[in-house]
Amino acid sequence: MAKQQASPEAKSAGATIYSVADHAGVSIATVSRVLQGATVVAETTRQKVLAAVEELGYVPLGAARSLAVRHHEAHGLVLPELSGPYYAELLMGFEARAAELAQSIVLVLTNSRTDLAAAVRQLATRVDAIAVFGSPAISADVVRLLRAKKPVVVIAGEPHDGAETIAAENLGSARELAGHVLGHGRRRALFVGDPDSGPDIRNRYAGYVAAHRERGLDAAEPVRVSLSEADGAAFAQRLLDGEYEADALMCANDELALSIMTTLQDAGRDVPGDIAVVGWDDVMTSRYVRPGLTTVRQPVQELGALAANRLHELVSGEPPRSQAQMLPTQLVVRSSCGCPPTH
Amino acid sequence: MAKQQASPEAKSAGATIYSVADHAGVSIATVSRVLQGATVVAETTRQKVLAAVEELGYVPLGAARSLAVRHHEAHGLVLPELSGPYYAELLMGFEARAAELAQSIVLVLTNSRTDLAAAVRQLATRVDAIAVFGSPAISADVVRLLRAKKPVVVIAGEPHDGAETIAAENLGSARELAGHVLGHGRRRALFVGDPDSGPDIRNRYAGYVAAHRERGLDAAEPVRVSLSEADGAAFAQRLLDGEYEADALMCANDELALSIMTTLQDAGRDVPGDIAVVGWDDVMTSRYVRPGLTTVRQPVQELGALAANRLHELVSGEPPRSQAQMLPTQLVVRSSCGCPPTH
DNA sequence: CTGTTAGCGCTTTCAT
DNA sequence: ATGAAAGCGCTAACAG
Numbered sequence: 011m012a013k014q015q016a017s018p019e020a021k022s023a024g025a026t027i028y029s030v031a032d033h034a035g036v037s038i039a040t041v042s043r044v045l046q047g048a049t050v051v052a053e054t055t056r057q058k059v060l061a062a063v064e065e066l067g068y069v070p071l072g073a074a075r076s077l078a079v080r081h082h083e084a085h086g087l088v089l090p091e092l093s094g095p096y097y098a099e100l101l102m103g104f105e106a107r108a109a110e111l112a113q114s115i116v117l118v119l120t121n122s123r124t125d126l127a128a129a130v131r132q133l134a135t136r137v138d139a140i141a142v143f144g145s146p147a148i149s150a151d152v153v154r155l156l157r158a159k160k161p162v163v164v165i166a167g168e169p170h171d172g173a174e175t176i177a178a179e180n181l182g183s184a185r186e187l188a189g190h191v192l193g194h195g196r197r198r199a200l201f202v203g204d205p206d207s208g209p210d211i212r213n214r215y216a217g218y219v220a221a222h223r224e225r226g227l228d229a230a231e232p233v234r235v236s237l238s239e240a241d242g243a244a245f246a247q248r249l250l251d252g253e254y255e256a257d258a259l260m261c262a263n264d265e266l267a268l269s270i271m272t273t274l275q276d277a278g279r280d281v282p283g284d285i286a287v288v289g290w291d292d293v294m295t296s297r298y299v300r301p302g303l304t305t306v307r308q309p310v311q312e313l314g315a316l317a318a319n320r321l322h323e324l325v326s327g328e329p330p331r332s333q334a335q336m337l338p339t340q341l342v343v344r345s346s347c348g349c350p351p352t353h
Numbered sequence: 354m355a356k357q358q359a360s361p362e363a364k365s366a367g368a369t370i371y372s373v374a375d376h377a378g379v380s381i382a383t384v385s386r387v388l389q390g391a392t393v394v395a396e397t398t399r400q401k402v403l404a405a406v407e408e409l410g411y412v413p414l415g416a417a418r419s420l421a422v423r424h425h426e427a428h429g430l431v432l433p434e435l436s437g438p439y440y441a442e443l444l445m446g447f448e449a450r451a452a453e454l455a456q457s458i459v460l461v462l463t464n465s466r467t468d469l470a471a472a473v474r475q476l477a478t479r480v481d482a483i484a485v486f487g488s489p490a491i492s493a494d495v496v497r498l499l500r501a502k503k504p505v506v507v508i509a510g511e512p513h514d515g516a517e518t519i520a521a522e523n524l525g526s527a528r529e530l531a532g533h534v535l536g537h538g539r540r541r542a543l544f545v546g547d548p549d550s551g552p553d554i555r556n557r558y559a560g561y562v563a564a565h566r567e568r569g570l571d572a573a574e575p576v577r578v579s580l581s582e583a584d585g586a587a588f589a590q591r592l593l594d595g596e597y598e599a600d601a602l603m604c605a606n607d608e609l610a611l612s613i614m615t616t617l618q619d620a621g622r623d624v625p626g627d628i629a630v631v632g633w634d635d636v637m638t639s640r641y642v643r644p645g646l647t648t649v650r651q652p653v654q655e656l657g658a659l660a661a662n663r664l665h666e667l668v669s670g671e672p673p674r675s676q677a678q679m680l681p682t683q684l685v686v687r688s689s690c691g692c693p694p695t696h
Numbered sequence: 697c698t699g700t701t702a703g704c705g706c707t708t709t710c711a712t
Numbered sequence: 713a714t715g716a717a718a719g720c721g722c723t724a725a726c727a728g
Contacts (some may be wrong), residue, residue: 026721037699042723052697069502072479073419074721077704082416084459084479092445094637098435106465109472114479116427116459122449129452136415136427136457159412272641294437295638298615369705380715385707395713417705420720 025068034062045070084114085321086137088130090145091121094265095293096310097143100165103314104141111322113138120147127152134160139321141165144175146208161324165317166210174324175334176316178308180210183339184217184290185224187306188260190341191286192225194348196258199286202245202270203262204234211262214290218260237262242269250277257285258347264289264296264305271299271346282348292342301351302344309337368411377405388413427457428664429480431473433488434464437608438636439653440486443508446657447484454665456481463490470495477503482664484508487518489551504667508660509553517667518677519659521651523553526682527560527633528567530649531603533684534629535568537691539601542629545588545613546605547577554605557633561603580605585612593620600628601690607632607639607648614642614689625691635685644694645687652680 031038036055043049044059051059062068076082085108089097101117108115116137123129130152133140139160142148144167156162157173166177191199199222205215215232222229233254235241242265248254250273261267267289271281281287281301289296289305296303316335324330345351374381379398386392387402394402405411419425428451432440444460451458459480466472473495476483482503485491487510499505500516509520534542542565548558558575565572576597578584585608591597593616604610610632614624624630624644632639632648639646659678667673688694 027723028721038722039700039724040698043698046723050697055698067501069474069477071420071721073416073425074704075478075723076416077414077420077706078721078723080704092435092441093438095436095438095441098438098441101460102435102462102465105460105462109462109465114459114476116457117444117448119445119448119452122445122452131412133457134412135418158410268641295641298611298638298642300643370707371705381706382708382715382717383713386714389707393713398713414705417720418707420722421705421707423720 025066027068027070030059030062030066030068033066034058081325082114082136082138083112084116084137085318086116086118086133086140087317088118088120088133088140088142088148090143090147091119096263096291099310100143100314100317103311103316104318105314106311107315107318108322111318113318113322115318120145127155130156138325139163141317141321142167144168144177144208161321161330163317163320163324165313166208168209169334174320174330176313176320176337177209177334178310178313178337179339180213181217181220183306183341184214184260185220186217186341187288187290187304188218188221189224190304190343191258191260191288191347192221192227194258194282194286196286196348197227198230198256199258199260200230200254200256201232201260201262202235202242202266203232204236205232206234207236214260214262235266237266239265239269242266243273246270246273246277250274250279259285259287261287261289264291264293264303267303267305267346268293268295268299271303282346286348287346296342296344299346301346304344304347304349305342307340307342309339312337368409370411370413373402373405373409373411376409377401424668425457425479425481426455427459427480428661429459429461429476429483430660431461431463431476431483431485431491433486433490434462439606439634442653443486443657443660446654446659447661448657449654450658450661451665454661456661456665458661463488473499481668482506484660484664485510487511487520487551504664504673506660506663506667508656509551511552512677517663517673519656519663519680520552520677521653521656521680522682523556524560524563526649526684527557527603528563529560529684530631530633530647531561531564532567533647533686534601534603534631534690535564535570537601537625537629539629539691540570541573541599542601542603543573543597543599544575544603544605545578545585545609546575547579548575549577550579550605557603557605578609580609582608582612585609586616589613589616589620593617593622602628602630604630604632607634607636607646610646610648610689611636611638611642614646625689629691630689639685639687642689644689647687647690647692648685650683650685652682655680 027038027041031041044051044056092098120126141163144164163174169175201218203211205212219229235245267287271287289303292305292307370381370384374384387394387399435441463469484506487507506517512518544561546554548555562572578588610630614630632646635648635650
């Protein structure tokens with residue numbers, strides 16, 4: 011059994027449904043039938059076919075099937091990138107659900123593309139439906155273009171011209187989180203992040219504002235920095251330099267919060283003693299740092315799974331939903347907000 | 354321009370190369386020519402065709418093209434999962450290079466699959482070549498099976514029956530890292546991780562052993578735990594309970610190291626004073642914890658990019674390499690090993 | 697239960 | 713520079 015395959019580079023590229031049919035002494039229709047498993051085939055012929063398949067090492071050509079069935083049996087997913095746990099988890103959730111639905115997934119990362127529109131157009135060529143993460147990098151035009159041809163769902167993005175949208179809840183949890191911080195008696199809380207970078211951050215800021223309003227407090231203007239470690243460190247430095255005054259920082263996500271908190275600590279500041287810091291996302295690091303980072307957990311995998319599921323439903327002919335779907339989030343209180351450590 | 358698309362559900366599913374040709378008053382061959390851009394077409398007809406494409410919202414059917422050109426123009430990538438930065442970075446590197454080569458990428462995560470073999474077979478159906486991460490989850494059989502039909506490269510796995518292999522260097526850096534720890538005077542260093550879980554860990558352990566040998570020291574048996582936070586914490590607890598005695602821990606990866614270090618610290622142990630802890634991978638968290646985790650950086654993205662590149666070369670007819678390709682790694686010294694903090 | 701046959705939509709000679 | 717036509721490999725009626 012071991013040595014009979016003499017050529018190491020066999021790569022019997024040949025092997026079509028015809029050669030299998032020949033080899034088994036049946037018609038191509040029969041081969042197709044046993045491979046699809048739908049129709050009933052006599053057990054004996056079935057075995058003959060399977061043997062031929064095995065013998066020839068037949069691998070069906072997906073493209074031919076797709077052409078015949080008029081379905082790609084694949085979903086597209088467009089994400090900005092994969093650094094940090096957020097998008098990776100989204101992808102895992104998406105992949106898992108797509109797998110259950112027997113859909114392949116073809117992935118496009120926009121940050122690695124020079125011509126995004128072309129990449130997306132090319133993607134549309136080989137999938138039945140597309141989920142795009144609603145980053146500003148993906149212009150509304152692209153989405154609109156696609157939407158006319160294929161079902162599209164936008165994840166955590168603007169409700170583009172009617173494309174179906176799904177997102178995690180932001181406003182309420184942000185209000186709750188900000189309220190929690192204010193409840194520790196902080197009165198100079200700053201929001202760090204750019205509300206214009208998308209609806210997620212915009213709603214988190216809105217929650218921050220709402221929490222202040224409810225208490226008759228003034229909400230400060232947001233400190234507009236991007237969601238990167240580098241920008242976080244830079245902001246922290248400006249804070250240390252006295253450019254800002256604050257006793258609490260509500261950061262747009264954990265990566266920002268972590269880089270800020272660490273920079274502050276390394277400069278001798280006490281967190282949360284001198285200043286509280288809270289984030290958003292509950293990434294792994296947030297559990298490990300001391301003090302543990304108070305943050306908000308999003309059901310990221312579920313978001314991905316829901317996207318895959320909706321895509322499939324849309325492909326199956328279900329009507330699009332007009333209303334955005336919203337998944338609940340959860341406040342995770344650790345000690346960077348001023349609460350006593352609990353581990 | 355805004356309201357003329359009356360039906361919100363246009364989805365002009367129709368639009369084939371025929372309808373475009375009709376609409377433009379040319380033959381399908383001409384349409385194909387302007388869309389491929391290869392052959393020269395009169396500028397006027399070119400414009401007519403483009404107009405028709407625009408008008409009809411024509412999106413070519415990838416499957417039909419694939420069938421005609423006998424290429425999928427897609428690469429498959431099989432990864433265990435995406436939690437933690439390692440696989441995500443690998444994927445980013447792979448995707449970026451594949452994008453440059455104009456190859457789509459279709460992704461399969463094995464942890465979400467109940468029938469992995471079927472998933473991989475199905476994958477083979479729609480891509481020209483496949484890169485699989487060499488986890489033990491992917492049986493050698495599956496790889497062997499594939500390899501007969503499509504080019505396969507194995508990333509960081511056993512040199513399966515001749516499938517091309519690429520990996521990051523482990524042995525040398527592990528020897529260096531272990532040597533560094535021993536250089537701090539530690540004499541009860543334990544290796545935490547299971548060498549049987551694959552060649553990566555096996556070689557790291559081998560480096561640990563080599564470093565001891567070189568100094569005439571005895572290397573201890575590895576403490577066989579899996580690469581998860583949970584197992585790390587459990588091991589740390591057993592250590593605290595006195596089940597093991599050690600003044601240094603060389604962990605198979607950062608996640609393990611981090612969970613162990615944190616558990617130890619929370620129990621009052623001083624790292625590195627009482628016990629040194631080092632990891633492998635240089636994940637983000639390792640920069641943020643205190644003390645900073647001494648570890649080894651792997652060129653993970655490059656690994657992914659190299660895989661995509663080799664896949665493309667193999668598809669283009671280049672001969673497979675018999676020798677495994679190895680990328681260099683780099684020791685990252687912070688302070689968990691006993692070195693003074695430097696930030 | 698099995699075979700025949702007509703496409704699926706695109707690329708690519710081969711003519712013109 | 714353009715058109716006609718022959719497939720690419722598979723599925724799905726339709727007959728038998």
